[in-house]
Amino acid sequence: MTAAREALGPTASAALALGDDALVLSHRLGEWAGHAPVLEEEVALANIALDLLGQARLLLGMVGDEDELAYLREERAFRNLQLVEQPNGDFAHTIARQLCFSAYQQLMYGQLAEGDGPFAPLAAKAVKEVAYHQDHARQWTLRLGDGTEESHGRMQRAVDALWRYTGEMFQPVPGLDIDWQETQTVWTATVTGVLRQATLSVPDGPDTGAWRAGAGRQGLHTEPFGRMLAEMQHLHRSHPGASW
Template structure:
């Protein structure tokens, strides 16, 4: 049986928590700003789902690390380079089409990922993922339906949705990247083999874009680095807003 190091397990739980935390923060920025009340509720429910998942992963990361850092310390007291989220989830909301494109591409990957992680040999990761599967299935249905609605809607909505897909597409590649940490954990049956999810992701995207009368972008630009603390310029602004209270009033409680 392959031995799992605490360092690897900490890094893995942390990056999964960061993906959900940062996506939840971006979605939360839509609160009271959505195109209509129903969408406001839907986006906030999705934000709460992924933030709940982030709490699970970050709490576990803190326990594995064993240095006394809880979910709040990991969320609010790390600097930019210490975050390991993929670049896709930190992309600015832009207009509604931009947010939907970002969400759809993430969801199309996230559902099969969570289903696979639910079979992890690590009981805690498995339990978090199993709870997330039903939520993620709803997230994908919501973002897919809106991708189709906007893509196959008016001339204006089609143009905006195509532009949004074009903008977000280069960041898809990083979702499937595996580094040495994940390869070791995958060999131990703990982590998910991301490459094995590619075909299902591609089918979901192809079917959805066809129904939405949208074109799959062709680009060789593949920005990466989020897993290793190399983020976009916008990320610093996101953290400044997310962390300002804890930074201004250290140790504050409600």
Template sequence: MTIHTHQPGEHESAYDGLLVNDAHWAFGTDFEDPLAGVDTTVPDGIDAAELASYCLALGDDALVLSHRLSEWCSRAPDLEEDIALANIALDLLGQARLLLARAAAADPSVVPTLPEGSPVPPEDALAFFRDDRAFRNVPLVELPNGDFAETVCRVLVFATHRLALFERLAAHPDAVLSAVAAKGVKELTYHRDFAGRWFVVLAGGTEESRRRLEAGLARVWAHRHELGVDAEADGVLAHVLATAGVAEPDVRPVVTDGGHTEHLGRMLAEMQSVARAHPRGLW
């Protein structure tokens, strides 16, 4: 990190110099390429544009849900769950960074054009400089958190489906995607188990905790189809519901017009505000 030394009379306020020096030290510097040292050549037989599109979708799911879960920081029922949700968010953020970097390496045309001289890495450009229409995440991950019970249900459903998918992707012919999936399997197993334990606890708690759990599950279940059909995930979720004595919700699938809800644009406006205000900064 470059240390900025303030000279007397250089700025009227000590804060005036935060964004004017070339090092941009206020946001941090010298972040390594997440794929440094990795052969990112697209294997023969794989369409680069399709690989990039797929990695963007997976990365956007992780990025958006990571931001939603980070909103629980200091608001969870107790300190242990506060830390657990923060750790899940960080795991998903790490997956997002790798997947967005992989998408950019496979097909550089997916990276948005930034102001001249901007040093923003490709994965950050994809995260902070795309409009909501360019995001490819499922609407399930962009919905507001609701209460703790609803968050438990969303993490359970999302992690169960994603874990089953990543177990298969660990054998993907693209070595980068395969490695990301293999690493993610360990993380997602924890996410699923954390949510599964809380699901059973809330179902067997008070009348109020069960009521909230069933209401949250119904809202999440209406978006479950967005994650695709997966027999393995179906089996795991059926087992959790049976253990908790909770019936599968009888709800109609929610189909969003245009692929996203109004909540994504509002979330991105907050998430991207600093980056867009200071496009020459690094963080």
């Protein structure tokens, strides 16, 4: 299977990368089921997870069998960003991760939707979903950052912990017609604007070493990902070929 992945063309390789992003973050958000701080957030996080799962199914379907790709690949065969595989942590941590990623997705899908490439139809629908994801994360960032001393501290710690993973989002992905420099510039202005409005300090940028060039796109993942993958794939691997 690894050799087959290496033989993919640019479009399929890009679909795999974006599909893995959506699949992995969908699973992370699904882990909040039964644990969200309030019932309304239980529904909101589940809806965002389902949106991402829908994106993942379409994208992985462009590459091959979606179930095989989700449940039978080994860790090194996944091409998702390291950001999306980070554990949920507390609610502030989940919101900070969502703010960073949804802002990236909205810019990326917005550019793809304006083109006429193979991702344009999916992007035209997904960009509307992601606009809600970003607004949800923005509202909670403002509420927590400019809230109590406790909520402010938790939000700041979450941003500080996750910021180093955001640089990987702007490494070019072959097969995607994206202006990566412009995307990084607009993303930085968007996210830092939200953080400042929430009275949060913005971590240092890439020139100071606060960003690091992650290698999730190359199949190198952080330690929590292996544990998450084992949980996600356990049922399918335990009953190979089973059907409902």
